[in-house]
Amino acid sequence: MTRQQAVDFAAARLVQVCDNPRLDAQLLVCHACDIEHAVLFAHPEIPLSRSEESLFRSCCSSRLLGTPLAHISGKKEFWSLEFIVNEHVLIPRPETELLVETALQCIAEKKVVKILDLGTGCGAIAVAIAKERRDCTVVAADISTPALKVARMNAKRHGIDILFIHSDWYENLGRHQFDVIVSNPPYIAEKDPELDAHVAQFEPALALISGESGLEALERIIGKASRYLAPGGHIVLEHGFRQGQQTRRLLQQHGFEQVRTCQDLAGQDRVSCAHLGAGQAQRSP
Numbered sequence: 001m002t003r004q005q006a007v008d009f010a011a012a013r014l015v016q017v018c019d020n021p022r023l024d025a026q027l028l029v030c031h032a033c034d035i036e037h038a039v040l041f042a043h044p045e046i047p048l049s050r051s052e053e054s055l056f057r058s059c060c061s062s063r064l065l066g067t068p069l070a071h072i073s074g075k076k077e078f079w080s081l082e083f084i085v086n087e088h089v090l091i092p093r094p095e096t097e098l099l100v101e102t103a104l105q106c107i108a109e110k111k112v113v114k115i116l117d118l119g120t121g122c123g124a125i126a127v128a129i130a131k132e133r134r135d136c137t138v139v140a141a142d143i144s145t146p147a148l149k150v151a152r153m154n155a156k157r158h159g160i161d162i163l164f165i166h167s168d169w170y171e172n173l174g175r176h177q178f179d180v181i182v183s184n185p186p187y188i189a190e191k192d193p194e195l196d197a198h199v200a201q202f203e204p205a206l207a208l209i210s211g212e213s214g215l216e217a218l219e220r221i222i223g224k225a226s227r228y229l230a231p232g233g234h235i236v237l238e239h240g241f242r243q244g245q246q247t248r249r250l251l252q253q254h255g256f257e258q259v260r261t262c263q264d265l266a267g268q269d270r271v272s273c274a275h276l277g278a279g280q281a282q283r284s285p
């Protein structure tokens with residue numbers, strides 16, 4: 001079987017389970033042959049070795065059962081960087097790049113900034129920001145020990161120095177104070193009928209679900225943010241596309257100013273940000 005035949009074989013079968021079967025098929029062949037996409041295009045006529053074909057067939061079967069490509073390959077691109085992912089972390093989503101963009105805009109004028117990423121997962125947000133702003137100090141927290149292990153690997157892989165802390169939101173952050181808090185917390189309601197069955201099956205509930213309303217994590221993060229933000233500090237939060245108004249209200253209730261929501265590429269509310277008036281900052285415990 002040549003690389004091209006393998007792509008055609010997989011694409012024909014994957015029609016049942018994915019939106020872009022040909023692209024998935026190409027990525028499966030690249031993974032099985034350990035080659036870049038460009039190499040597949042340049043040499044589609046090369047036959048798969050016996051071991052490549054066996055790996056290709058088993059990956060194809062997993063994908064047909066709904067396993068995400070990122071779990072099959074063990075990696076996912078975010079902010080044009082490659083991240084290691086596994087079943088313990090959320091697979092970084094393209095819309096989260098808006099959060100990174102917004103956070104970078106907030107600190108564009110500032111020098112030497114201290115940033116906190118709450119619920120860092122595989123570390124995608126923390127690493128992306130740290131890569132762009134080498135002058136910043138980045139602290140990243142998560143309640144999941146296996147997620148932090150993945151995040152540490154990703155920071156090392158990208159040559160970034162990040163302080164990782166195992167913490168239930170702010171609980172173990174001590175007296176640290178930050179200029180920016182960023183977070184993409186879990187924000188799906190427990191019984192949300194729109195939660196994709198494959199997402200729920202393959203990604204950790206801890207990374208997806210947040211209480212009955214879906215807003216519990218956002219409430220906890222916003223509720224204590226002023227204790228950990230320096231005066232004039234910013235908060236930048238991702239949320240569900242129907243949660244923009246509630247998130248803005250929560251931010252206003254907790255004394256944040258210049259509250260605004262940014263829309264993702266689909267035109268949907270996705271990231272809300274605000275800054276803390278100088279009089280609102282409290283001392284951390």
Ligand SMILES: C[S@@+](CC[C@H](N)C(=O)[O-])C[C@H]1O[C@@H](n2cnc3c(N)ncnc32)[C@H](O)[C@@H]1O
Nearest residue numbers: 092119120121142143144168169184185186207
């Ligand atoms: C939606 S995922 C985001 C992961 C990553 N930041 C990203 O954007 O790809 C939410 C993350 O919050 C973490 N998390 C959930 N509850 C938490 C808590 N109480 N304290 C700290 N982190 C928590 C989960 O383990 C998960 O890694």
